[in-house]
Amino acid sequence: MELSTEMISEKMENFLKLCKKNKVKITPQRIEIFKALAATDEHPGVDEIYNRIRLIMPNVSKDTVYRTLALFEEMGAAIKVEQLCERVRYDADVTEHQHFLCERCGGIKDFHFSGLRKLFKENDLSEVGEVKSMVLQLRGTCKDCLNNN
Amino acid sequence: MELSTEMISEKMENFLKLCKKNKVKITPQRIEIFKALAATDEHPGVDEIYNRIRLIMPNVSKDTVYRTLALFEEMGAAIKVEQLCERVRYDADVTEHQHFLCERCGGIKDFHFSGLRKLFKENDLSEVGEVKSMVLQLRGTCKDCLNNN
């Protein structure tokens, strides 16, 4: 679903303010990339943005798209859809539990979060679709890292 | 933290049963890889397993480690730590919301889940560490896919 023009221009104004606040140069590339991102609710990836931008600016490099999107996140103009774990990692514990990722040491600790199922029943998700699984992950600093510092 | 020997051999027995149940051949590589995985609670990645196995079997290929871990997941002998999103994706909506990933079309829909903060207060996570952020993602089939089929 594409968003309305008014909606987008409002977002664009806000974006330009954010750029000035952050002393970030307003370039045609940045404007087009933001416009492409703000015009959709499809949570596009780098390639989708890149392909769209190339129609208007045939010479943008993919590197620019990567850099620009990362910049938008830093500025608070966009968020990255959570990738909970950069690399594939495995766990021989197949019972139900949740994962805590330590941002300092990169380790993962298991924990049990109670009340999730109950909460799940209380929220009506039929408008979204048929939910098959749910993932809850936490991030922060693990106890070991807190103690060793 | 390494797990106790009894613990591991119990897991190993269960693993061998699973192999037979799934008509999967029991190879020395699979045994060693499972042993390495079951012996730790560190949620190792492919490289960690690979390096450990090479000490015992200097010729295993990384490809075998990849294949074997994926097989373990299929068999139900291990789980993959949730990677919520294979590729980087962005969202211009920076307000608090959750994501629903459609397994059929690959799309992402936004939704709002209420009661999370309350639940968060009710769970004591001080034993794990200092929590800075929390991610809740759902997976399933989105409404559009359900309707178009």
Added chain:
DNA sequence: TCTTAATTAAGAATTAATACTATTTAGGTT
């Protein structure tokens, strides 16, 4: 022991993401 489909090692191929470098440009300053 024999047979065969499954598994493997080794290395090539693929692909997302990042880094490098020479060139260009936004935007403050004359």
Added chain:
DNA sequence: AACCTAAATAGTATTAATTCTTAATTAAGA
């Protein structure tokens, strides 16, 4: 309005995770 400089960009190279290919090996049932 032209000028200056740090920031940004295009184009290309590189890195690193994962997957694929192929020929050789092997587990396990007959």
